[in-house]
Amino acid sequence: MDQCRGTLVLILCLFYSGADGLNISLEHPWNASLIFETGATASIACSYTLDTTEYPLSLEWYRVPKWKADVVPEKLYRFSFISDREYKFAEFDTRPGVIILNDRDANRNTLSISSLRATDDGDYTCTLTLDSSSSETSSPAVIVVNVTPQLQEPQASILSESTYRLNCTASGGRPAPSITWYRDGVSLNVSSNNSNVVTSQTDGLFTVESMIDVTETTDVTYTCSMNHVTLTTATNMSINPRAAAEPTVSPEPEPEPEPEGVVNVTLAATTTPDYSLANFTSGAQGPQDHGVSRIYILLLPWTIVAILTFIAI
Structure with missing residues (x-):
């Protein structure tokens, strides 16, 4: 008798925990192939049936990115149902352009992603957890985002x-x-x-x-x-x-460095200056009698004037 009572209790626990009462699936009615280009909109509906109305009940969305090396699921969003009409919403991914519609009467939760990006590519699943004791996860819906190179x-x-x-x-x-x-x-x-x-x-x-x-x-x-x-x-x-095509030009070799203590001196030859009267007039000077030559040139007009005056007298 005691053994039978224990079996009955186990069956009741299974029934109320919902271990056999959860059924969950993903739907994608607008695009069965789930292959999109960047900028498009993808929608996935998570439908479920319950054999019990026990609360709390939570529904969570996950994504496994295809473009990452690891395969750890990323939690995106969570609905925590406190009662038949009351729930709390938690957002773990702050990506803009996401709309989530929850239809409790139809037991459906729809995830809509607009302006798809390359990083939205991945496997999406929804997980339904009843009373924190049993859960069921849907098969993945694969969203492929093609990107134009x-x-x-x-x-x-x-x-x-x-x-x-x-x-x-x-x-x-x-x-x-x-x-x-x-x-x-x-x-x-x-x-x-x-x-x-x-x-x-x-x-x-x-x-x-x-x-x-x-x-x-x-x-x-x-x-x-x-x-x-x-x-x-x-x-x-x-x-x-x-x-x-640009030809490959070999760089010119750098000059070898000069030994320390060596000074290079460049000598340039110049022509011998002309010390004619024209050069003196323009400012050129001879090697030694620079000042004397200039005095002779300045006194010459006055000497001529004096001679002419003397003759006139």
């Missing part, structure tokens, strides 16, 4: 007299973009012998760098074409290797 202007460098290396980079995209080369409008079948493609990832965004080596003796146009899932047409940029 930016194509940079191609660069060219000289490897030898007529061989050039062309470089084209597309950065900041999700998923990784693809790059195709064209020569005067004709697609190139680039082989691994003369090309190199490097793909790197930072914060979930991809950068693709394509390098090819070409040999040209005339002016031709090479086009770097970028394709991506967010683009309806390819993005193109062109380059003329012969016109754009």
